[in-house]
Amino acid sequence: MKRRDFLKTSIVASAAVMGTSSVLSANETHQPNDRRKVSNMAFPEKRPLITYSDRPPLLESPRSTFARGITENDEFFVRWHLPDIPTHIDLDKFSIKINGMVKKELEVTVAELKNDFEQVEVTAVVQCGGNSRSAFTPTPGGVQWGSGAMGCAKWKGVRLSDLLERAGLQKGAHWIGFNGEEKAAYYKTPNFVRELELSELDDHVIVAYEMNGEDLPYLNGFPLRLIIPGYYSDSWVKMLSNITVTDKYKSLFFMDKAYRVPDNETEGETPDHLVKKTKPITHMNVKSVIGYPENGMKIYHNSHIVVRGVAFDGGHGIDKVYVSVDGGKSWDRAELKRENGRYAYTEFRYTYKPTKYGKLQFMAKAVNYLGDEQPFAKDIPWNRGGYKYNGIDEVTVEVI
Amino acid sequence: MKKIILIASLLTGSLFAQVKGDIEVPYISYQIKMGKGFDSVQANCLMCHSFGYILNQGPQSKLFWDKKIDKMVEEFKAPITKEDHKIIAEYLFKHYGNGKLK
Incomplete structure (x- = not known):
């Protein structure tokens, strides 16, 4: 490997660690970082999760958790603000x-x-x-x-x-x-x-x-x-x-x-x-995330794939979820499963049979009962705290 | 009466109870870059948060890191001296900067 190539590689590698990519155009909102893997260290009562900090603990749930309407306790994300958390609570005294x-x-x-x-x-x-x-x-x-x-x-x-x-x-x-x-x-x-x-x-x-x-x-x-x-x-x-x-x-x-x-x-x-x-920030805006498939997965040509994900908002309830396989030009209704009320995840499911080889991108867009719908990521304006992102989710797989 | 109390406590108990005793949050040794000013970073920042908290802010401007330290001092009352403030800001910008002053 030439020195210049080596430098290039190491820059790309460090960009991944820092959570940015150099190919993104300036000041345009894009898909959130989906390249992080769960760590090899489990925290108490948790499976290994994407780990940002041990003190205070900051743990993120992997994408696979969005394929189900209820998140398991041991996969549930963790976010504390201050370093000192009681590690024992005596219920007789609390x-x-x-x-x-x-x-x-x-x-x-x-x-x-x-x-x-x-x-x-x-x-x-x-x-x-x-x-x-x-x-x-x-x-x-x-x-x-x-x-x-x-x-x-x-x-x-x-x-x-x-x-x-x-x-x-x-x-x-x-x-x-x-x-x-x-x-x-x-x-x-x-x-x-x-x-x-x-x-x-x-x-x-x-x-x-x-x-x-x-x-x-x-x-x-x-x-x-x-x-x-x-x-x-x-x-x-x-x-x-x-x-x-x-x-x-x-x-x-x-x-x-x-x-x-x-x-x-x-x-x-x-x-x-x-x-x-x-x-x-108060009420949550309308959002959906695909739980399956995940970016980079390989899918067989002509097989049936069931896309699964979850959608929610601040309590008005999810009316529709749409899926697109052509970059958002046309949208198809996904099936919904509303089991747990208007504050819960509404599960969605969409079956698709890939007939072309190569890259295939799924997009998911939720609409709530007020008619609010998710915008494309690029249409979401920046804010200094990086709050309330709710862009249309994208997952790209390869059909082989 | 005894029986009723027993049933009541069964009904209110969770299916699975909490762990016994205390929990221990693991320590993670983050790969942080060594260099001029690191001692000040270690002495001041680690009191309240892990290096992970620094690494996962993304690459930032000199002004950002300066303001971050201001926030630690003004809002969170961290006793960081003016001298250390300068040293830490320079270290963070050098190793975790985006090349922009602001």
């Missing part, structure tokens, strides 16, 4: 505290949650606001997620509204802050506290202790986690231990600076002209 502008302060153990309140279940997608961030150019700061910072589980717990009712809200109560047990290395670092307006919290919001019929895995927030169906996961506080009701909004780093997008119609901006007014 309790969730409800305080602030309440008539009666409460301390509720997990056993009391299970026994003294109505038990409810909701199946809901949880997705990081920065999921698919690697699709944006120039590279926004933050973890360069592929498509796998999301999953869908059946959550069981009690309604937040029932807990608040038990405590009783004082007159003037307006905001509610949620804090979990993750801790920073420095005492002065702000806690990962989320604040929501009481009016945002409907009966679908629950404090969950169970995920797909099992206790929550530690890395997904054992023993209690806030579930806000339809919302991005930044407010789904893990290891939830404190709920504080207030009348005024408290200025918080994780609310005021992180997880925000431009407050304009397209939610877009350019690196040279950052938009001043921003808003929290």
